[in-house]
Amino acid sequence: MKKIGYIRVSTAEQNLERQKQQLEKVGMDKIYEEKVSAANMDRLELQKMLNEVKEGDIIYVTDLTRITRSTKDLFALIDILKEKNVNLKSLKDTWLDLSTDNPYSQFLITIMAGVNQLERDLIRMRQREGIEIAKREGKYKGRVKKYHNNHAGMNYAVELYNKGEMTVNRICEITNISRASLYRKLKEISIKFKIDKTSNNH
Structure with missing residues (x-):
């Protein structure tokens, strides 16, 4: 069992030292550091950590906002860690404990999951209503492409796929x-490669 730390600030100008000192008081075997927004889970050091942690390890953060910024991402993270039998602890949010020894924590997670589902349903409802209004006004342009060329999560998924060391299901997880x-x-990459190859041969 290893104690793994994850610390993050939103910009390059901010300092990680305070978070590092707090975690080092607990005693860490390794600390992953990141200077990037937590708008989504597509953070390279976070994904690297999730790929490297082993069964029985405990991930420590100073508070949950360092590792996630939404309940949706928190539950996605919890699902990944539970499958790997890895625990997550927050120095600030002491109620969180993914082990079976803490039924109170599981109860709170269940309640939060219900609230999160309601929030998603309300968002989808508002989106549908907004689309209908936009269509009537002739302003609806369809869906914006989600995975652009610089999308960190997609690029990391392609990198893992090309290495051929894990299943597609695991990569997606x-x-x-x-x-x-x-x-x-x-x-898309395969088609682009064939086009480029054909162009170079002419």
Whole structure:
């Protein structure tokens, strides 16, 4: 069992030292550091940590906002860690404990999951209403492409796929990318490679 730390600030100008000192008081075997926004889970050091942690390890953060910024991402993270039998602890949010020894923590997670589902349903409802209004006004332009060329999570998924060391299911679990999206991206890359190769041969 190892104690793994994860510390993060939103910009390069901010300092990680305070978080590092707090975790080092607990005693860490390794600390992953990141200077990037937590708007989504597509953070390279976070994904690297999730790929490297082993069964029985405990991930420590100073508070949950360092590792996630939404309940949706928190539950996705919890699902990944539970499957790997890895615990997550926050120095600030002391109620959180993924082990079976803490039924109170599991109760709170269940309640939060219900609230999160309600929040998603309300967002989808508002989106549908907004789309209908936009269509009536002739302003609806369709869906914006989600996975652009510089999308960190997708690029990491493609990198893991090319290494050939794990299944597609595992890659999608680690990167939070759907199978369909990954296969579409791989197809795009394959087509582009064939076009480039043909162009170079002429």
